[in-house]
Amino acid sequence: MLISRLRSFFCTALLFSLFIGLGDIHAAAFNTVVIDPGHGGRDDGASRGDVKEKDLNLKVAKKLSILLKAEGFNVVMTRDTDKSLSLDDRAFIANKYKDSIFVSIHFNAAASGLEYVKGVETFYASGEGQKIANEVHKQMLQKMGVKDRKVKRGNYKVLEKTESAAILVECGFISNSYERKRCASSWYQSLCASSIAEGVKNYRKKK
Numbered sequence: 316m317l318i319s320r321l322r323s324f325f326c327t328a329l330l331f332s333l334f335i336g337l338g339d340i341h342a343a344a345f346n347t348v349v350i351d352p353g354h355g356g357r358d359d360g361a362s363r364g365d366v367k368e369k370d371l372n373l374k375v376a377k378k379l380s381i382l383l384k385a386e387g388f389n390v391v392m393t394r395d396t397d398k399s400l401s402l403d404d405r406a407f408i409a410n411k412y413k414d415s416i417f418v419s420i421h422f423n424a425a426a427s428g429l430e431y432v433k434g435v436e437t438f439y440a441s442g443e444g445q446k447i448a449n450e451v452h453k454q455m456l457q458k459m460g461v462k463d464r465k466v467k468r469g470n471y472k473v474l475e476k477t478e479s480a481a482i483l484v485e486c487g488f489i490s491n492s493y494e495r496k497r498c499a500s501s502w503y504q505s506l507c508a509s510s511i512a513e514g515v516k517n518y519r520k521k522k
């Protein structure tokens with residue numbers, strides 16, 4: 316009886332360690348980056364004048380896609396046109412790719428009266444996501460000359476519903492007139508894309 320209990324304990328322990336091990340292998344073997352340009356279609360996201368967040372997100376996402384493909388990553392975009400997509404749809408697309416990480420791209424806006432607020436911030440929902448967020452955020456601070464609003468845990472549905480390691484990057488505040496001009500420019504969007512790509516590459520190197 317004792318032996319069979321011991322055997323069952325060791326079997327459970329072995330299965331558990333195999334499970335944990337497989338999780339690690341998954342994270343280590345990721346080859347796909349699911350890029351999620353936030354909002355789209357009927358949902359502009361933040362907007363000020365003719366600057367709409369959904370457009371900026373898509374522009375950065377397309378630039379990021381080119382850079383990551385050049386590095387040999389398989390890239391999946393949750394949308395590559397101006398179309399509406401629910402948060403569930405986005406997570407559903409991401410969850411088809413087991414060897415993936417997930418990068419959601421957004422721009423920020425503060426409430427009226429808080430136009431001075433600016434900077435970049437990167438969110439994660441899991442431990443592995445935090446590692447990616449740290450790498451990406453470090454590159455953004457180094458390359459973009461922006462205020463550091465830190466890496467934070469975020470209760471975003473799209474992060475929580477995505478099974479793979481996931482981050483959400485807020486690339487700047489379009490409610491701040493200085494940042495709005497930068498965010499709407501192609502050179503700044505390229506800088507966002509190259510910072511994210513460099514962070515993803517560095518994360519892969521450390522796996």
Ligand SMILES: [Zn+2]
Nearest residue numbers: 353360421422
């Ligand atoms: Zn957004």
